[in-house]
Structure formats: structure tokens, C-alpha cells
Amino acid sequence: MALEFSDKSEDKFNEIVARYPDTHAALLPVLLLAQSEFGWVSVEVMDYVATRLNLNPAKVLSTATFYTMYNKQPVGKxxxxxxxxxxxxxxxxxxxxxxxxxxxxxxxxxxxxxxxxxxxxxxxxxxxxxxxxxxxxxxxxxxxxxxxxxxxxxxxxxxxxxxxxxxxxxxxxxx
Ligand code: FES
Known part of the structure; x- marks a missing residue:
């Protein structure tokens, strides 16, 4: 099933994007939002974020792997x-x-x-x-x-x- 933000996260996504001069600048907070929505940042989640922000998936991958605050595998509850x-x-x-x-x-x-x-x-x-x-x-x-x-x-x-x-x-x- 294709990933999709909940209505609440979608509102938050729009708020974040509106706050930044371009979608690239919004990448870090949007990845955090995606992590809280989907539990962890899988390749599928990175692809979804790339699509939503119209960014190159490789850019999203390199950012998500650089920062330790993004969980690249499932974590405990x-x-x-x-x-x-x-x-x-x-x-x-x-x-x-x-x-x-x-x-x-x-x-x-x-x-x-x-x-x-x-x-x-x-x-x-x-x-x-x-x-x-x-x-x-x-x-x-x-x-x-x-x-x-x-x-x-x-x-x-x-x-x-x-x-x-x-x-x-x-x-x-x-x-
Ligand atoms: S919260 Fe600053 S040292 Fe622990």
C-alpha cells in the first residue's frame, strides 16, 4: 500500500513547507514528521518524502543517513x-x-x-x-x-x- 500522511500530518506538512523558502530547506523537519507518522525512516519513507518535496531521492537518502536522529530501522514503541x-x-x-x-x-x-x-x-x-x-x-x-x-x-x-x-x-x- 502506498504511503500517505494522515490528515493531521498533512496539515503539519503544509505548515512546514510554508515556513521555508524552498522544499530543500524543509527536508529535515519533514523527515522528522515522516518518522513520527510512519515509525521509522525506511527507503520507502525516504522515497515518499522525496516525492512530496520534489527532491532527488539520493539527496533525501544521504540526509537521512547522515543524521542519527532518523531511525533507519524499526525502533521499540x-x-x-x-x-x-x-x-x-x-x-x-x-x-x-x-x-x-x-x-x-x-x-x-x-x-x-x-x-x-x-x-x-x-x-x-x-x-x-x-x-x-x-x-x-x-x-x-x-x-x-x-x-x-x-x-x-x-x-x-x-x-x-x-x-x-x-x-x-x-x-x-x-x-
Ligand atoms: S541535556 Fe545538556 S548535558 Fe544533558
């Missing part, structure tokens, strides 16, 4: 992105990351077998004043920040994350 830049590193950010690895039984960069969780290490997310922190991208496109996290309370944090998982779409089946 809950994509945990732990910041380990200076403020977070000095405030137990690495410990937080290791605790997630331990509890989820995966290494950084991996996804759990049931595609519930993906764990990533990321650079500063501009919440340095409330370090350590992590960002979650849910498979319905919502992005949530978890700030001022006490690594000793990781199990409570995971309980909260688990509570949302069952209602969310599996990114492997989104397109």
Missing part, C-alpha cells in the same frame, strides 16, 4: 534516549544509561526482542539545568522529557514507561 553530555555525565548520566541496559537486558543501540524498547545514547538535549535527563519518543509520535532523574529510582521510572506500552503501535507494522 518506547525509544529511550539518554543524554551523556557534560552536565548529565557529571550528574550520573552514564549510571542511568547502564541501569537501563541492565533492566532492559540490552546494550546501547539495541532494541528488546518484543520491540518494546530501544535504548540510545545522545548528545545534549538542552535540558542541562535538570540533569540527568532522557528523552522518550513514543511510537505514536509523542516526545516526552524526563528530567532530574534519580538513578536510584530507575525501577519506578520504568514502571511508568511500561504503563504506556500496551496501547502503542508497533513500529514494525506501521508501514
Amino acid at each position: 518506547c525509544h529511550i534516549q539518554v543524554c551523556t553530555t557534560l552536565s548529565c555525565a557529571l550528574n550520573r548520566g552514564y549510571e542511568l544509561l547502564e541501569l537501563f541496559e541492565d533492566r532492559l537486558e540490552i546494550n546501547v543501540g539495541e532494541t528488546t526482542h518484543d520491540y518494546g524498547y530501544t535504548l540510545s545514547e545522545v548528545e545534549c538535549l538542552a535540558a542541562c539545568g535538570t540533569a540527568p535527563m532522557f528523552q522518550v519518543t513514543w511510537s505514536d509520535g509523542e516526545i516526552e522529557y524526563f528530567e532530574d532523574i534519580d538513578p536510584d529510582k530507575i525501577d519506578g521510572v520504568l514502571e511508568k514507561l511500561n504503563a504506556r506500552l500496551s496501547d502503542l503501535p508497533d513500529t514494525r507494522r506501521m508501514h
